[in-house]
Amino acid sequence: MTVLTGYRKGHSCIHTLDPRTKLLATVGIGVLVYLAGPLCLGLLSATIPVLAHIAGIPVTSLVKKLKPMLIFFVVIFMVHLPVEGGIYVGTLAIVRFALLILFATILIHTTSPSELNMALAYVLRPLGKHGADVAFMVRVAMAFMPGLMRDKKTILRAQTARGYKPNGLTGFTATMVPLLRKSFRKADELADALESRCYHRDRTCYYYNRALVGRDWVLVGVFAGILVLVLYQYPGW
Numbered sequence: 001m002t003v004l005t006g007y008r009k010g011h012s013c014i015h016t017l018d019p020r021t022k023l024l025a026t027v028g029i030g031v032l033v034y035l036a037g038p039l040c041l042g043l044l045s046a047t048i049p050v051l052a053h054i055a056g057i058p059v060t061s062l063v064k065k066l067k068p069m070l071i072f073f074v075v076i077f078m079v080h081l082p083v084e085g086g087i088y089v090g091t092l093a094i095v096r097f098a099l100l101i102l103f104a105t106i107l108i109h110t111t112s113p114s115e116l117n118m119a120l121a122y123v124l125r126p127l128g129k130h131g132a133d134v135a136f137m138v139r140v141a142m143a144f145m146p147g148l149m150r151d152k153k154t155i156l157r158a159q160t161a162r163g164y165k166p167n168g169l170t171g172f173t174a175t176m177v178p179l180l181r182k183s184f185r186k187a188d189e190l191a192d193a194l195e196s197r198c199y200h201r202d203r204t205c206y207y208y209n210r211a212l213v214g215r216d217w218v219l220v221g222v223f224a225g226i227l228v229l230v231l232y233q234y235p236g237w
Contacts, residue, residue: 007112014055014110019119021216026107028223033099041095048102055110065105066098073097113142144186151182 009015014022033044052059066073073094080090108116117139124131155178164174212220 008055008057008109010056010110012055012110014051014106017110017219018212018216019111019115020122021212021219022107022111023116023119023123025219025223026103028227029103030100031227033096033103036096038092041092041099044099045095048099048106051106055106057106057109061109062102062105065101069097069101113139116142140190144183147186148179148183152179155179155182 029044032040036044048062049059052062076093076097077090080086080093083089111119117135120138121132121135124135127134152175155175159174
């Protein structure tokens with residue numbers, strides 16, 4: 001779950017880009033990763049260390065983000081094995097999945113949670129209140145998940161010290177029941193904090209508004225042009 005957090009303060013050109021531009025660029029890259037062939041996937045893979053160097057992110061830190069996903073990589077590979085050319089297709093699927101995670105990690109490392117929430121709410125504005133609710137839920141999840149993982153480790157250590165073994169249904173219950181209680185308590189505390197700050201769903205503005213500058217429009221235009229070319233040449237479109 002560490003993928004959900006990990007913002008690194010910096011002053012690189014990636015850090016200073018508008019969060020909406022970075023979010024849209026990441027979505028565009030996701031589309032390219034889905035449509036790209038082996039050569040394009042190789043080119044996209046080569047941009048990972050370049051972007052990491054520009055943003056001041058150690059490449060080893062990015063690679064570590066893939067470690068919790070190893071089980072999913074194995075499952076994806078095994079699912080594709082029965083089909084024709086399964087090894088080739090499964091490998092491409094794993095590469096695509098890994099690239100999506102790495103590009104998303106760069107986005108999260110270079111964008112603060114508040115900026116990311118603002119960008120998501122802006123992009124989801126056509127959905128009205130539902131879009132604002134989705135952005136709020138994502139922001140809460142990003143804030144709560146690291147704490148829940150720490151609480152889980154604390155509970156496991158405490159239960160182990162009491163003689164419980166985290167195995168089977170008994171161990172699962174001994175871990176999940178106190179974790180759920182702590183989660184509900186944190187939810188109540190969050191609700192009280194929001195009410196004390198007069199938060200309401202109909203808020204449609206932010207204290208900090210940023211306008212897209214020239215380089216943001218250039219980047220959006222470049223990605224839009226690349227996507228149009230790719231979609232035009234893609235046989236399924």
